[in-house]
Amino acid sequence: xxxxxxxxxxxxxxxxxxxxAAPIASAPAEAQGKTFRWANDGDVxxxxxxxxxxxxxxxxxxxxxxxxxxxxxxxxxxPALAVKWGQTSPTTWFFDLRQGVKFHDGTPLTADDVVFxxxxxxxxxxxxxxxxxxxxxxxxxxxxxxEVDTNVPDPLLASKWAQIFIMSKAWAEKNKAETxxxxxxxxENFATRNAMGTxxxxxxxxxxxxxxxxxxxxxxxxxxxxxxxxxVVFSRIANAAxxxxxxxxxxxxxxxxxPPQDTDTLAKDPNTKILQGPETRVVYxxxxxxxxxxxxxxxxxxxxxxxxxxxxxxxxSIDVDxxxxxxxxxxxxxxxxxxxxxxxxxxxxxxxxPALLKPEQAKKMLADAGYPQGFEVTLDCPTDRYVNDxxxxxxxxxxLARIGVKxxxxxxxxxxxxxxxLLPKADMSFYMLGWSPAATYDVHDVFINLIQTSNxxxxxxxxxxxxxxxxxxxxxADKIQVETDTAKRNAMxxxxxxxxxxxxxxxxxxxxxxxxxARKNVDLVQTADNSFQIRWVKIK
Amino acid sequence: MLAFVxxxxxxxxxxxxxxxxxxxxxxxxxxxxxxxxxxxxxxHEDRARMRTELGLDDPAPVQFGRFIAEGLRxxxxxxxxxxxxxxxxxxxxxxxxxxxxxxxxxxxxxxxVVGGVYTGLRRNAMSSRAIMTVSLVGVSLPTFVIGILLIxxxxxxxxxxxxxxxxxxxxxxxxxxxxAIALPSFGRGDTVELGSWTSGLLTADGWRxxxxxxxxxxxxxxxxxxxxVRSEMLEVLRTDYIKFARARGLSNRAVNxxxxxxxxxxxxxxxAGIQIGSLIAFSTITETVFQWPGMxxxxxxxxxxxxxxxxxxxxxMAALIFVIINFTVDVLYAAIDPRLxxxxxGTARA
Numbered sequence: 001x002x003x004x005x006x007x008x009x010x011x012x013x014x015x016x017x018x019x020x021a022a023p024i025a026s027a028p029a030e031a032q033g034k035t036f037r038w039a040n041d042g043d044v045x046x047x048x049x050x051x052x053x054x055x056x057x058x059x060x061x062x063x064x065x066x067x068x069x070x071x072x073x074x075x076x077x078x079p080a081l082a083v084k085w086g087q088t089s090p091t092t093w094f095f096d097l098r099q100g101v102k103f104h105d106g107t108p109l110t111a112d113d114v115v116f117x118x119x120x121x122x123x124x125x126x127x128x129x130x131x132x133x134x135x136x137x138x139x140x141x142x143x144x145x146x147e148v149d150t151n152v153p154d155p156l157l158a159s160k161w162a163q164i165f166i167m168s169k170a171w172a173e174k175n176k177a178e179t180x181x182x183x184x185x186x187x188e189n190f191a192t193r194n195a196m197g198t199x200x201x202x203x204x205x206x207x208x209x210x211x212x213x214x215x216x217x218x219x220x221x222x223x224x225x226x227x228x229x230x231x232v233v234f235s236r237i238a239n240a241a242x243x244x245x246x247x248x249x250x251x252x253x254x255x256x257x258x259p260p261q262d263t264d265t266l267a268k269d270p271n272t273k274i275l276q277g278p279e280t281r282v283v284y285x286x287x288x289x290x291x292x293x294x295x296x297x298x299x300x301x302x303x304x305x306x307x308x309x310x311x312x313x314x315x316x317s318i319d320v321d322x323x324x325x326x327x328x329x330x331x332x333x334x335x336x337x338x339x340x341x342x343x344x345x346x347x348x349x350x351x352x353x354p355a356l357l358k359p360e361q362a363k364k365m366l367a368d369a370g371y372p373q374g375f376e377v378t379l380d381c382p383t384d385r386y387v388n389d390x391x392x393x394x395x396x397x398x399x400l401a402r403i404g405v406k407x408x409x410x411x412x413x414x415x416x417x418x419x420x421x422l423l424p425k426a427d428m429s430f431y432m433l434g435w436s437p438a439a440t441y442d443v444h445d446v447f448i449n450l451i452q453t454s455n456x457x458x459x460x461x462x463x464x465x466x467x468x469x470x471x472x473x474x475x476x477a478d479k480i481q482v483e484t485d486t487a488k489r490n491a492m493x494x495x496x497x498x499x500x501x502x503x504x505x506x507x508x509x510x511x512x513x514x515x516x517x518a519r520k521n522v523d524l525v526q527t528a529d530n531s532f533q534i535r536w537v538k539i540k
Numbered sequence: 541m542l543a544f545v546x547x548x549x550x551x552x553x554x555x556x557x558x559x560x561x562x563x564x565x566x567x568x569x570x571x572x573x574x575x576x577x578x579x580x581x582x583x584h585e586d587r588a589r590m591r592t593e594l595g596l597d598d599p600a601p602v603q604f605g606r607f608i609a610e611g612l613r614x615x616x617x618x619x620x621x622x623x624x625x626x627x628x629x630x631x632x633x634x635x636x637x638x639x640x641x642x643x644x645x646x647x648x649x650x651x652x653v654v655g656g657v658y659t660g661l662r663r664n665a666m667s668s669r670a671i672m673t674v675s676l677v678g679v680s681l682p683t684f685v686i687g688i689l690l691i692x693x694x695x696x697x698x699x700x701x702x703x704x705x706x707x708x709x710x711x712x713x714x715x716x717x718x719x720a721i722a723l724p725s726f727g728r729g730d731t732v733e734l735g736s737w738t739s740g741l742l743t744a745d746g747w748r749x750x751x752x753x754x755x756x757x758x759x760x761x762x763x764x765x766x767x768x769v770r771s772e773m774l775e776v777l778r779t780d781y782i783k784f785a786r787a788r789g790l791s792n793r794a795v796n797x798x799x800x801x802x803x804x805x806x807x808x809x810x811x812a813g814i815q816i817g818s819l820i821a822f823s824t825i826t827e828t829v830f831q832w833p834g835m836x837x838x839x840x841x842x843x844x845x846x847x848x849x850x851x852x853x854x855x856x857m858a859a860l861i862f863v864i865i866n867f868t869v870d871v872l873y874a875a876i877d878p879r880l881x882x883x884x885x886g887t888a889r890a
Binding site: 045051129130158181187188189192193207208209210211235236237238239241243244245248249250251270271296326415419423424456459 | 553574583584611618621622623624625628647688691692695696698699700722724725726727730828829830831833837838841842846
């Protein structure tokens with residue numbers, strides 16, 4: 001053996017030893033870096049912030065993209081890409097942009113990007129058109145000022161646009177992503193799997209449905225960085241049992257959707273904890289008060305729900321606290337209002353349900369209304385939309401049987417449910433729905449969509465399939481829409497609230513709980529809108 | 541032979557058309573995809589416009605014709621949910637499923653043949669009885685229960701170790717040691733890209749992720765093959781030629797493996813071939829439990845969303861796999877067994 005060959009073998013052996021040792025050596029180094037791993041049952045379906053108007057997608061993309069004004073931990077607006085905003089006249093809004101903000105590729109943010117993004121969100125293929133209903137024109141005034149003209153006074157524009165994220169114009173144009181991906185074309189839009197924003201994290205890699213990796217943006221404009229992470233790995237784990245197992249084994253640090261049946265186990269596990277609070281969504285029941293004869297009822301020739309006494313008897317016979325105790329295992333927050341705490345316009349003093357009626361009292365009320373024997377009606381319920389939706393309806397069936405109202409339950413999957421019960425079909429007599437004013441975080445969103453008189457032309461009451469209608473309420477809601485004086489506005493909100501609750505127009509049941517689970521060593525902030533922000537995560 | 545192949549080919553095309561029709565009809569009645577695609581406050585006009593754009597308003601025969609015409613060109617449309625071409629999505633997911641199926645098939649074949657021979661040769665030994673009892677569990681427990689049990693035993697339990705606990709019988713392991721043997725409960729781990737193929741077979745992490753889903757998927761087939769090999773072995777060992785072989789003074793080894801096992805393998809290969817098709821098509825449950833990013837998972841997720849393009853493409857593809865396998869088996873049989881080629885023999889004589 002020559003000296004040369006021996007050297008080669010030695011070198012090879014050393015290299016091999018190094019290669020084998022490498023994983024062991026790198027393991028502690030990895031442990032020092034704070035990698036935050038978390039999972040949800042569904043994936044972020046697109047990296048394009050205007051492709052779907054959906055809580056989870058928007059919450060996730062807010063790590064990469066930012067709005068003009070963002071929400072803080074209490075859901076109040078605070079400056080983000082805009083430092084100042086307001087109205088110069090009732091129909092003109094201005095936004096003064098923050099200077100020195102850079103996109104992840106280093107290019108500076110200017111008014112051009114903002115105008116481009118707003119137009120893209122208001123353009124073809126976008127699912128955010130609802131946020132632009134009042135907008136007439138968007139224009140650049142200077143490099144750091146944008147003005148918006150509205151058709152009618154719109155006091156909620158800045159609040160709504162906390163959901164509209166700003167993209168890089170140059171990046172979108174370079175990659176032919178000037179408009180949102182189009183389902184009718186058999187091709188993928190570049191922005192579906194790539195992102196270019198200004199936010200606290202950059203998109204490092206993305207395998208749809210498998211793994212999405214983010215890394216901190218070191219040049220973020222906000223110097224008050226609250227997280228201590230070096231990497232974020234998001235995985236989709238659709239199966240509930242697997243998701244919980246992965247959390248318990250420490251493979252992931254946080255689970256966004258926790259199956260209700262596992263909350264106890266996770267709360268007892270010494271390594272994990274549960275975070276819960278009321279969600280902004282209110283689950284409620286509604287009546288068909290429009291048709292002269294109900295589609296599904298034993299009563300012929302008239303509609304019992306048109307009588308307020310019938311609505312009141314039913315309302316006051318549903319024991320929401322019992323539903324909370326039994327069906328919801330304590331994970332619900334009973335309510336008397338159609339809006340939840342945290343939403344602008346929630347009035348705490350009015351959030352009191354009238355006392356429950358004894359069965360004989362309720363029966364008497366029904367008898368006074370002309371139904372001494374009670375009646376039969378069909379209740380429509382989804383089976384896979386809200387937490388325990390079908391079970392809640394089953395509980396209600398039992399409660400109403402005691403006052404002689406026989407409920408036939410028709411429960412079906414959301415894929416069929418909404419097409420059936422919503423307008424224009426409104427093929428139901430008595431239904432369940434849940435609503436979160438996620439567009440504006442303001443009670444007016446609930447008023448205009450759920451409670452105002454249904455009218456296709458004015459686009460009001462679009463989600464009011466029971467077609468409850470009260471002219472006094474409509475008048476107030478229209479005024480609330482354009483009133484810019486907060487005190488006056490709040491007074492009108494209180495008055496309008498008294499009208500619909502006094503009419504027993506709807507039966508608000510509860511807010512379901514937002515439930516997250518995490519390892520004990522993870523600190524995070526839970527907001528009522530169920531919007532999980534990684535910029536507030538700390539790993540100890 | 542040519543006439544036979546053409547005949548079978550025509551049958552295959554017929555089957556594919558029927559499957560396509562069924563897939564199409566099912567997807568048309570599963571529900572309304574529009575509601576899932578838009579936000580809660582999308583207006584009626586938005587919904588109606590979307591329905592028109594996607595061609596959901598056209599009469600069913602028109603939609604079916606379009607589906608077949610586009611499908612023949614390999615174009616199954618664009619996923620409603622993921623907004624990416626379905627053909628790309630399936631091509632991305634195929635490697636994960638095929639690798640999982642490969643590993644499961646190897647485990648099932650190796651375990652099944654070895655176990656079957658062992659229990660066949662020592663059919664009265666306690667160990668054989670134990671294996672047969674356990675195999676009964678393998679056949680009767682549903683896949684998702686096995687998967688969850690394995691996850692609990694090999695992923696969760698080792699990590700919820702308390703120091704000083706006697707976890708594995710009398711072996712006293714430290715928690716660090718126990719933790720080190722814990723297996724991952726979900727996903728595919730690190731993968732290597734080889735052109736358009738992603739492989740988890742080339743990394744240690746990929747292999748660790750393969751263990752639990754591989755065992756889960758293989759278990760049913762392992763027990764099936766084990767029981768098949770065992771009964772075939774018992775059968776063959778009773779035949780005359782085995783007795784003669786023994787009389788000739790051949791060693792046990794030569795008799796058992798050279799003569800007996802070889803003759804049991806024909807039915808085993810037939811069954812294994814068919815089962816591989818079903819492994820590919822029905823790995824859905826295992827993939828769901830382990831969040832294995834394969835085609836089955838894609839399919840299940842698209843059902844929940846009423847993502848019609850993916851559902852139909854998957855059903856058609858699963859049917860295609862079966863049709864190809866059956867076609868190949870038919871042709872192979874014909875090649876092996878001359879009796880199936882009587883038509884050719886007839887023409888040759890004439």
